[in-house]
Amino acid sequence: DAGVTQSPTHLIKTRGQQVTLRCSPKSGHDTVSWYQQALGQGPQFIFQYYEEEERQRGNFPDRFSGHQFPNYSSELNVNALLLGDSALYLCASSSGQGRGQPQHFGDGTRLSIL
Amino acid sequence: GIQVEQSPPDLILQEGANSTLRCNFSDSVNNLQWFHQNPWGQLINLFYIPSGTKQNGRLSATTVATERYSLLYISSSQTTDSGVYFCAAKTNTGNQFYFGTGTSLTVIP
Structure with missing residues (x-):
């Protein structure tokens, strides 16, 4: 039974670029949440998707x-990247x-922004 | 949103010692979890404990929902227990999880 999988594991971008991160939830889960964790801080909630809606x-x-796609997987897109977007991006899944x-x-x- | 505060912020223990980590939250919650973040950034589920007491090996946790706090106990600490411990909580009125600022634990041999 696979847990939550994210891709890619590492990514380097430059300022102004766009990035897409991907997440497949744990089997049986229908809800996906995304978090940003800057160095030395706790994760900060970005948004949650359920039934393909934010x-x-x-x-x-x-x-x-x-x-969020019909199979419950999800993507996070960030446009016009800033240096401050450098962080660990975490995906979490749950049910209901x-x-x-x-x-x-x-x-x-x-994600590292140069 | 709710405020989640953890104490102490930093803790250094000799291997074999016991410790108690505290998490205070400012509102009623229907979901509270404890996590261990290892040096590689992986968030490991320790306990799902919106109320009551649970034990898993050397770790145990207690949440007193009416008094809005949760405690994580680590007994006979090992070097592999090092890392950052987070609690995270969610209220009845929203879907957002709020994390505390974490307790950084270092266990020295």
């Missing part, structure tokens, strides 16, 4: 967008929007 969004600009259910995290994508 259900809640954290305090992130519109440059951050996402998508995480209400009363634990979240399971992938190993993350480490």
Whole structure:
């Protein structure tokens, strides 16, 4: 039973570029949430997808967008990359929007902006 | 959103010692989890514990929901316990998980 898988594991981009990160949830999970973790800080919630819709969004600009596919996998897109976007991006999956259910995290994508 | 505070921020232990990590949250929660983040950045689920007490080997956790805090106990610590421990909580009124700032644990041999 595969857990949450994320790709790629590492990525290097330059300022102004665009990036797409991918996440496949744990089997049986229908909800995907994305987090940004800057060095030395706790993960910060970006948004959550359920039934192919963005259900809640954290305090992130519109440059951050996402998508959920019918098979529950998800993408995180970041446009016009800034140096400050350098971080570990974590995907978490759960069932039923995480209400009363634990979240399971992938190993993350480490994004570096030059 | 809710505030999640963890203490202590840093902890250094001799191998074999016991420790207690605390997580305070500012509102009623329906979901609380403890995680261990290893040096490679992997977030490992330790406990899903919105209330009550659970034990898993040398680790145990207690959440007193009415008093809005949770405790993580580590007994007979090992060097492999080193890393950052996070608690994260979600309220009944939203889908957003809020993480604390973490406790950085170093276990020395």
